Amino acid sequence: MRAETLKGHLDGLLLASLERGPRHGYAIMEALRADSGGQFDLPTGTIYPALRRLERADLVRGTWSMAGGRRRRVYRLTPAGRRMLAAERGSWRQFSAAVTAVLTPLSWEVTS
Amino acid sequence: MTAGQQLIDAYIREVAAALPGSRRARHDVLTELKDGLLDAASNYQCNGRPASAAAQAAIGEFGDARQVAAAYRPELAVIHARRIAFSFLASVPLVGFWWVLAAASSDLGERPAPPWQWQGLTPGSQLAVHLAACASLIAVVTALVTVFATGRIIRWLPISPRVTTTTAAMASLAAGAADLGIVTLVISQILSAPSALDPGPVTFAAMASLARITFSRRAAQRCLTAGAALA
Numbered sequence: 001m002r003a004e005t006l007k008g009h010l011d012g013l014l015l016a017s018l019e020r021g022p023r024h025g026y027a028i029m030e031a032l033r034a035d036s037g038g039q040f041d042l043p044t045g046t047i048y049p050a051l052r053r054l055e056r057a058d059l060v061r062g063t064w065s066m067a068g069g070r071r072r073r074v075y076r077l078t079p080a081g082r083r084m085l086a087a088e089r090g091s092w093r094q095f096s097a098a099v100t101a102v103l104t105p106l107s108w109e110v111t112s
Numbered sequence: 113m114t115a116g117q118q119l120i121d122a123y124i125r126e127v128a129a130a131l132p133g134s135r136r137a138r139h140d141v142l143t144e145l146k147d148g149l150l151d152a153a154s155n156y157q158c159n160g161r162p163a164s165a166a167a168q169a170a171i172g173e174f175g176d177a178r179q180v181a182a183a184y185r186p187e188l189a190v191i192h193a194r195r196i197a198f199s200f201l202a203s204v205p206l207v208g209f210w211w212v213l214a215a216a217s218s219d220l221g222e223r224p225a226p227p228w229q230w231q232g233l234t235p236g237s238q239l240a241v242h243l244a245a246c247a248s249l250i251a252v253v254t255a256l257v258t259v260f261a262t263g264r265i266i267r268w269l270p271i272s273p274r275v276t277t278t279t280a281a282m283a284s285l286a287a288g289a290a291d292l293g294i295v296t297l298v299i300s301q302i303l304s305a306p307s308a309l310d311p312g313p314v315t316f317a318a319m320a321s322l323a324r325i326t327f328s329r330r331a332a333q334r335c336l337t338a339g340a341a342l343a
Contacts, residue, residue: 024147024148024151025144025147025148026147026148026151026152027151029148043173043174043175043176043179043180044148044152044173044174044175045127045145045148045174045175045179045180045183046175046179046180046183048141048144048145048148048183048184049183049184049186049187052141052184052187052191053187053266056187056190056191056262056263056264056266057263057264057266057267058263058264058267059267070147070150071143071147072144072147073140073143073144073147080264080267084267
């Protein structure tokens with residue numbers, strides 16, 4: 001799936017991928033890929049700036065730690081991030097239900 | 113160093129060359145990016161690829177270096193604008209302290225009197241005081257706007273990074289203008305009535321303002337360049 005298709009949904013997807021616990025950038029990308037059955041295959045390099053933006057909005061919190069002798073930035077959801085994720089889910093359900101209702105083929109009643 | 117690591121380092125250098133912002137912000141970004149690349153390359157190696165092919169695959173997964181740098185540019189520009197705004201806000205009490213001390217210890221007229229009511233100030237000096245006060249106010253307001261626009265508000269209101277680099281540049285220019293105004297005032301005072309000034313505090317205050325003039329010019333230039341690069 002192309003990056004443009006996900007435009008507007010990336011923040012929600014990133015928040016959702018952190019719901020199960022803290023992760024570093026590449027693990028978030030792997031989770032997105034696995035959870036979407038390989039559909040979301042974004043250029044991984046573009047995930048990191050989005051995480052920094054979410055951090056500035058205080059929706060995620062990033063901390064540096066050491067792993068295998070390397071500095072690694074690990075992100076976790078903040079309480080505001082959890083609330084935002086719940087709101088994103090609600091609006092997505094509403095939106096997808098409306099789109100499904102419009103796109104589902106009509107079943108014509110046959111009259112004699 | 114393995115061929116794989118060399119490829120990754122070359123990619124990081126390519127991204128670095130196209131990134132704006134402070135050295136520290138760029139260093140953090142590149143450290144995180146490299147960590148991700150090494151993870152990705154390690155994954156490919158575990159799946160049986162040789163080191164250099166694994167690094168190549170990881171680089172391919174992360175995307176074109178220019179594309180990655182372009183994705184980072186708005187965020188780094190905002191971080192830079194925010195940092196500049198905080199620096200100016202922090203400098204207000206520091207520089208202000210020295211000028212208040214300089215004014216209080218110098219013989220500039222009857223006290224207690226605000227600067228614009230000091231007796232004996234020439235019309236030109238009074239204008240410089242007014243301009244410096246206005247510029248200081250503009251600097252503080254635009255710096256506060258920058259801090260506000262680059263914070264949590266983006267959850268509800270996506271503010272263009274160009275707006276924040278512009279307000280940060282305005283704060284820098286206004287702070288520089290305020291300092292220039294007050295330093296000009298002091299120079300005119302030195303030329304007309306040098307004995308009225310207390311040399312110690314005035315020297316410290318003038319040095320603080322001159323340092324801020326230098327910083328503000330560079331800061332404004334960087335903010336405007338970062339903003340222009342986002343167009």
